[in-house]
Amino acid sequence: MGAGAWGTALAQVLAADGTPVRLWARDPALVATIAAERRNPVYLPTAALSEAIRPTADLDDLAEAEMVLVVTPAQAMRGVLRQLPQAGMPLILCSKGIEAGTMKLLHAVAAEEHPGSPIAVLSGPTFAHEVAAGLPTAVTLAAADRDVAGPLARRIKRPSLRPYVSTDVAGAEIGGAVKNVLAIACGVVEGAGLGQNARAAVIARGFAEMTRFGLARGARAETLAGLSGLGDLVLTCSSTSSRNYSLGVGLGRGEPATALLADRRTVAEGAFTAPVLHDAAAAAGVDMPVAEAVCRLLGGANVGAVIEALLSRPLREEGI
Numbered sequence: 400m401g402a403g404a405w406g407t408a409l410a411q412v413l414a415a416d417g418t419p420v421r422l423w424a425r426d427p428a429l430v431a432t433i434a435a436e437r438r439n440p441v442y443l444p445t446a447a448l449s450e451a452i453r454p455t456a457d458l459d460d461l462a463e464a465e466m467v468l469v470v471t472p473a474q475a476m477r478g479v480l481r482q483l484p485q486a487g488m489p490l491i492l493c494s495k496g497i498e499a500g501t502m503k504l505l506h507a508v509a510a511e512e513h514p515g516s517p518i519a520v521l522s523g524p525t526f527a528h529e530v531a532a533g534l535p536t537a538v539t540l541a542a543a544d545r546d547v548a549g550p551l552a553r554r555i556k557r558p559s560l561r562p563y564v565s566t567d568v569a570g571a572e573i574g575g576a577v578k579n580v581l582a583i584a585c586g587v588v589e590g591a592g593l594g595q596n597a598r599a600a601v602i603a604r605g606f607a608e609m610t611r612f613g614l615a616r617g618a619r620a621e622t623l624a625g626l627s628g629l630g631d632l633v634l635t636c637s638s639t640s641s642r643n644y645s646l647g648v649g650l651g652r653g654e655p656a657t658a659l660l661a662d663r664r665t666v667a668e669g670a671f672t673a674p675v676l677h678d679a680a681a682a683a684g685v686d687m688p689v690a691e692a693v694c695r696l697l698g699g700a701n702v703g704a705v706i707e708a709l710l711s712r713p714l715r716e717e718g719i
């Protein structure tokens with residue numbers, strides 16, 4: 400469900416061995432193009448798509464599915480889930496974010512919209528173009544019930560896709576949501592020319608923020624230090640393949656956030672997560688200075704002033 404870069408890549412890795420996969424896109428014109436060209440020229444132009452992928456613009460076509468992978472932008476998830484037939488099939492949430500307004504993690508959103516469906520979360524260091532190309536990738540597959548996560552993991556594993564099972568759903572989600580905001584911060588470091596020492600500092604202190612917030616919201620530290628937390632943080636904080644990192648590079652160069660966001664066709668989730676995270680951290684009484692700095696930059700604050708404010712914070716002991 401969702402034919403952006405990530406939904407298309409997941410469809411491809413699952414269908415590469417001939418497993419039939421329906422790929423839902425909301426845009427019928429994109430569905431027609433994917434069916435005709437066996438490519439998604441808008442969101443994943445480099446990947447040749449398997450004949451086993453059947454694109455559709457009709458959510459009713461998913462009613463008979465063995466499972467549904469939900470891969471819309473995080474803020475669109477509730478609306479699209481509301482239109483999906485209530486067929487009780489497992490839902491695997493692959494998007495990364497926190498719902499604006501409610502501050503809910505996406506598994507809670509899905510459970511509200513589909514109370515009859517088992518819910519799982521798939522998250523980790525996974526650039527879509529690499530997954531579609533069959534390059535080796537490991538992910539966290541989390542569900543509250545191990546008897547849900549285990550069979551799903553066995554069903555989606557492929558020679559190049561290795562799921563690790565977890566029962567820490569909140570931890571798997573928080574890592575993916577928070578790292579997008581921290582990836583913007585690392586992009587800012589590059590764009591502002593602050594050097595590699597500074598980037599490593601942002602990754603390490605950002606991880607401390609992720610851990611503080613995660614623990615406050617019921618996550619386990621070992622999950623945050625795993626694929627869906629630290630693993631994904633390292634990936635997206637060090638590559639311009641990350642849309643979030645690239646957005647940060649622009650901000651660091653002093654380009655206005657409004658113009659950078661208006662220019663994007665693809666989603667940089669961190670820009671939507673940052674203000675929600677700011678509110679959620681305040682509600683949980685958690686200090687998140689790096690995420691807060693990203694929020695200020697997205698709101699139009701001056702780069703130099705934001706960096707100065709971060710560096711002049713009172714000294715503290717290292718640790719979470």
Ligand SMILES: NC(=O)C1=CN([C@@H]2O[C@H](COP(=O)(O)OP(=O)(O)OC[C@H]3O[C@@H](n4cnc5c(N)ncnc54)[C@H](O)[C@@H]3O)[C@@H](O)[C@H]2O)C=CC1
Nearest residue numbers: 402403404405406442471473475494495526527665666668
């Ligand atoms: N691209 C990647 O490498 C990865 C992305 N993700 C996550 O997957 C989610 C989707 O990301 P991508 O596929 O990369 O996005 P994308 O930017 O490539 O495509 C977004 C897709 O969502 C659709 N869309 C936009 N608004 C919508 C709405 N209101 N209702 C339904 N569909 C809507 C667009 O038409 C498009 O098909 C995000 O939460 C992202 O953080 C997770 C892992 C890897």
Ligand SMILES: O=C(CO)COP(=O)(O)O
Nearest residue numbers: 523524525526641642643
């Ligand atoms: O989540 C991702 C890789 O795991 C993709 O990162 P971006 O959304 O920053 O491109």
